Amino acid sequence: MDIAELQRRLKPALLPLGALYAQAMRLRRWTFETGHLATWRPNCPVVSVGNIGWGGSGKTPLCGHILRWAGRHEEHALVLTRGYGAKPHRLPLLVSRTEDPQSCGDEPLLLARSHPLARVVVDPKRKRSGPWAYQRFDPDFVLLDDGFQHLPVARDLDLVLLTPHDLAEGWNRVCPAGTWREGASALARASAFCIKTPHALQNSLPQELAEAIRHRLEPFGKPVFTFGLAPKGLMRVDGTQRVADLGGEDYLLATGIADPTQAAETAQALLSRAPQAVLPFADHHAFTAQDLLRVHTAAAGAPVVVTAKDAVKLAKLPGAEGFWVLRTELVFGPSFFTDANFDEWFAARLGELAEHYRPLAARELV
Numbered sequence: 001m002d003i004a005e006l007q008r009r010l011k012p013a014l015l016p017l018g019a020l021y022a023q024a025m026r027l028r029r030w031t032f033e034t035g036h037l038a039t040w041r042p043n044c045p046v047v048s049v050g051n052i053g054w055g056g057s058g059k060t061p062l063c064g065h066i067l068r069w070a071g072r073h074e075e076h077a078l079v080l081t082r083g084y085g086a087k088p089h090r091l092p093l094l095v096s097r098t099e100d101p102q103s104c105g106d107e108p109l110l111l112a113r114s115h116p117l118a119r120v121v122v123d124p125k126r127k128r129s130g131p132w133a134y135q136r137f138d139p140d141f142v143l144l145d146d147g148f149q150h151l152p153v154a155r156d157l158d159l160v161l162l163t164p165h166d167l168a169e170g171w172n173r174v175c176p177a178g179t180w181r182e183g184a185s186a187l188a189r190a191s192a193f194c195i196k197t198p199h200a201l202q203n204s205l206p207q208e209l210a211e212a213i214r215h216r217l218e219p220f221g222k223p224v225f226t227f228g229l230a231p232k233g234l235m236r237v238d239g240t241q242r243v244a245d246l247g248g249e250d251y252l253l254a255t256g257i258a259d260p261t262q263a264a265e266t267a268q269a270l271l272s273r274a275p276q277a278v279l280p281f282a283d284h285h286a287f288t289a290q291d292l293l294r295v296h297t298a299a300a301g302a303p304v305v306v307t308a309k310d311a312v313k314l315a316k317l318p319g320a321e322g323f324w325v326l327r328t329e330l331v332f333g334p335s336f337f338t339d340a341n342f343d344e345w346f347a348a349r350l351g352e353l354a355e356h357y358r359p360l361a362a363r364e365l366v
Helices: 003-009 011-033 059-072 106-114 126-137 184-189 198-202 207-220 260-271 289-299 308-314 342-365
Strands: 046-051 077-081 119-122 141-145 157-162 192-196 224-236 252-255 277-280 304-307 324-336
Touching (some): 059 106, 059 157, 059 224, 059 324, 106 119, 106 308, 141 342, 157 342, 184 207, 198 224, 198 324, 207 324, 224 260, 252 289, 260 304, 260 324, 277 289
Parallel strands (some): 046 141, 046 157, 077 141, 157 192, 304 324
Antiparallel strands (some): 224 324
């Protein structure tokens, strides 16, 4: 029995516990908002990318999109991340392109390799890593990864990611009754909402989802942007070859992400056929030689497809260099409660904040 089914069966008993947890989180939020607990605020804009619940809602792809935007505009970003599952050899840890993924985590390493103008710093205490990195790198803005509940760092923009499930049966189901880490009142802190759905790639949403967005989110008075991950092709894990597809061959999908079905859907969209099998591993799984043997056995000679997050860990294992990495790009779909697209909205908001902080940053240099 999976967790969702268990929560459904125990719903009457778990709902009161969820209400208590939500109240505890409101109290915690109040202590920061009233100054009872101190926060760190740099003299530059801080952008948080986070979600209300657990699971894969697209935080890393959205961070990547923002860093790609920053690179095009010669903006230098500082990424503060806890490095989920990482075992850093020092703290704070500035992530280099050659860092061991076990030291920094798969997602920070992926961001550092893909965005050379950004500085990616791992530390579970971002109130510590923030001042350390800010003084050294003088960023144009700080990007707080998975930051919605990380209140010790003050932020100017809160980008809150939601899933279609969050807007339907998962709405306001706080753990242990559901996947939410805070109650719905916390969404009032959002500057904008971003919803990951494959329907965004067709620039058209099902009526049920569009109605849920209007019903659930319009009262908050903030823009809503939808997005999906569009397949771009395949690349060898060792980077030696790129192809558009596999020419109709059967393939195995092996992946350690929160929702393997999303990767399977993306692979099917690119390769025009579902994988012959999906070999799932736990999210952020640290692959070993024994795991590699399992993958080769399950593939039985067929090509193996993995995600980019898996590839940064597999690259160090002999025998994985021939696997294919599923390349994707984030594509925005319909937006709500705004006439601007995401990049226009983000650039305008960041520009306003930069004007506000410019005199303060200049004062630091005096």
